[in-house]
Amino acid sequence: GESVGLHLPTLSVQEGDNSIINCAYSNSASDYFIWYKQESGKGPQFIIDIRSNMDKRQGQRVTVLLNKTVKHLSLQIAATQPGDSAVYFCAESNQAGTALIFGKGTTLSVSS
Amino acid sequence: DGGITQSPKYLFRKEGQNVTLSCEQNLNHDAMYWYRQDPGQGLRLIYYSQIVNDFQKGDIAEGYSVSREKKESFPLTVTSAQKNPTAFYLCASSGRQGSDEQFFGPGTRLTVL
Numbered sequence: 605g606e607s608v609g610l611h612l613p614t615l616s617v618q619e620g621d622n623s624i625i626n627c628a629y630s631n632s633a634s635d636y637f638i639w640y641k642q643e644s645g646k647g648p649q650f651i652i653d654i655r656s657n658m659d660k661r662q663g664q665r666v667t668v669l670l671n672k673t674v675k676h677l678s679l680q681i682a683a684t685q686p687g688d689s690a691v692y693f694c695a696e697s698n699q700a701g702t703a704l705i706f707g708k709g710t711t712l713s714v715s716s
Numbered sequence: 717d718g719g720i721t722q723s724p725k726y727l728f729r730k731e732g733q734n735v736t737l738s739c740e741q742n743l744n745h746d747a748m749y750w751y752r753q754d755p756g757q758g759l760r761l762i763y764y765s766q767i768v769n770d771f772q773k774g775d776i777a778e779g780y781s782v783s784r785e786k787k788e789s790f791p792l793t794v795t796s797a798q799k800n801p802t803a804f805y806l807c808a809s810s811g812r813q814g815s816d817e818q819f820f821g822p823g824t825r826l827t828v829l
Contacts, residue, residue, distance in 0.1 A: 709758055
């Protein structure tokens with residue numbers, strides 16, 4: 605069935621380092637991918653998204669890379685700050701294009 | 717929280733009782749969604765609605781019901797048939813179904829006593 609997963613459940617970095625969070629997806633027909641940040645007890649917040657006709661998209665301190673050949677998605681955070689500590693979820697559009705499928709999340713811990 | 721409100725923030729219910737969670741959006745979005753999140757887990761889709769008076773089951777619809785009588789509102793009822801209802805419930809909306817950013821509410825934490 606459809607599934608979206610992350611390679612590592614936790615990631616610990618030092619303040620100022622660059623962080624890379626990975627995600628593997630299974631549906632080769634997915635045309636939309638998105639990253640969310642969720643702080644404890646709150647709803648997820650949009651970080652960045654990318655459509656399947658692109659390989660890379662940049663935002664403020666964040667970059668999303670899409671490798672359709674190996675069905676891999678990554679989120680890069682530059683100069684990671686303590687405020688970046690949260691759970692990060694990737695999601696892809698389902699086969700019907702009617703909903704998003706979420707991965708289990710990676711917990712990013714930033715120490716100063 | 718992007719124009720989506722959920723109430724209440726915390727909800728306690730006794731076993732065997734039905735309970736309704738509220739979700740309202742003022743973003744003029746057509747599509748709305750309900751997710752369940754368990755500790756340390758991702759979001760699982762319960763129900764979604766692409767348009768008023770229409771909704772579809774998600775991956776874990778058993779024990780839940782919804783209605784979509786107004787564009788702005790998508791309430792979720794957790795029925796007594798739901799075997800393990802204690803969880804964090806998140807509502808979201810999007811301008812287009814599926815292939816578009818979803819905006820999330822702050823969530824409702826339901827605890828069954």
